[in-house]
Amino acid sequence: MEGFFIFKTFSSQQFLFSFKVEMTTLISRRFCHQPSGIKNVAVFGGGLMGSGIAQVAAQSGFNVTLVDQQKKVLEDAQKRIRQSLEKVAKKQDKVEQSEFVDSIISRIDTEQFDANKSSTFAVRPETDLIIEAIVENMDAKHKLFSVLDASASEKTIFATNTSSLPVVEIFKHVKRQSLVGGLHYFNPVPMMKLLEVVKAESTSEETFEKLCNFGTEMNKTVVKCKDTPGFIVNRLLVPYLAEAVRMLERGDAEMKDIDTAMKLGAGYPMGPFELLDYVGLDTCVAVLQGWSESYPDNPSFRVPDTMKKLATEGKLGRKRKVEKDFIVTQSNVMELRYHLDGFNPLVNYVQHSI
Known part of the structure; x- marks a missing residue:
């Protein structure tokens, strides 16, 4: 019923936009097989893939924190996301472009962190899912997840966007072995519908289902795969x-x-x-x-x-x-x-x- 109350205070164009956003989120969340329960997502890596994941997550109604080592990378990511959203807004009928773009951008926060320079990072306690999209280097991933494992809530799920490295190896040093998995997106993330959800040997069925349902809530076509080299496509x-x-x-x-x-x-x-x-x-x-x-x-x-x-x-x-x-x-x-x-x-x- 949220959309109908918005009508009383917003203009007709604002209402139409808000109603579409709310209904898209409600439909994707309520009519998937089972809600993931995920609301707050942190994405590590502000490159093309990471910024794309952040954008689509925010568009799907999730609260997002985008983290990278460099301030310049984060600034470029914000520009890239805004430009991408502006292209999407041009296709909207009778909707204020700025309203559309600003509402999505408002769901994305940014933070700077370099695991090579600091061994501590304050993961927000409400974070339900962390998605890693950094360089394809095993040592770098080990270093990052070692820091995150020590500071993230015990309920936080860890996911990697790796396309070629074994998921089990990436997470071999973390304590939360049942709360890990792979989310392999394809670039450009806002356009590509496919998402490979990867189940490692230690991944619990509950975690795997949450990741699959999260992918569905992001309006992706989810395919399930074991932790095999290259998963399915590659x-x-x-x-x-x-x-x-x-x-x-x-x-x-x-x-x-x-x-x-x-x-x-x-x-x-x-x-x-x-x-x-x-x-x-x-x-x-x-x-x-x-x-x-x-x-x-x-x-x-x-x-x-x-x-x-x-x-x-x-x-x-x-x-x-x-x-x-x-x-x-x-x-x-x-x-x-x-x-x-x-x-x-x-x-x-x-x-x-x-």
Whole structure:
């Protein structure tokens, strides 16, 4: 009934906006399978992924604290969130853009904290969930969660947005083993509907269900997965990209033919080499190396020699805007280059997920 009382004090435009926001929140919270009970969320990491998570959480009615090491990163994150919301507001009918943007921004607080410089951080006692979206470095994650485990409420759930590191390893030093899990979002978070919810060996069923319901309340399409390398999307995607390079190395087919075959034969919007060009060879090499160290007997995790060589030479693909884009060489003689025009949804889907 909240929306109807708003009508008495707000203008018609303000009422329409407020009613839409309230009803969206009520519907997402009350008609999911079971409410998560989560109201207050802290996001650590103010980069593209972290700020995107913060924005969508605030849009879904959650109170958010966005934390990063650097003040400049937080300022950029606030600007990015505001710009994103302003784009959304333009699509609203008869709604004051400033009302829409300001109401979401008001749900997001920011704090500065560097676990490398301080061993204490005052986690707000009302925090129900902490989502980590910092650099993909195990030591950095261990250091952060060591601090948070000592100061967060015993009921606070810890989640990581890692795309390639084992969830069980990230949380191996925390005491709250039943209150951990993975929330793997895809970039840009405001646009991408998918959310992989990952259950570690120690994750309790209650915690896992809360994380799944939280994802639903954020209007994401939730898929459930065990704590396996790469979860679902990257576990299938990264070995596929590596095998395409191995096909080229063996001389089974030429690069353009491999790309054409996968686009026209499998219905993929991009071929594997086009996709590698956007994702970046360094990213793929890092993921594969991590997996191959943990699972040395799995041949699909082996890093192709060509991929490793080019990454070492700094030939990473279009992501670095180098003179040449994705290049694959055979005997250091033939060099091929791709020029891609226009937007491709598959690129958006994976370029920040692995």
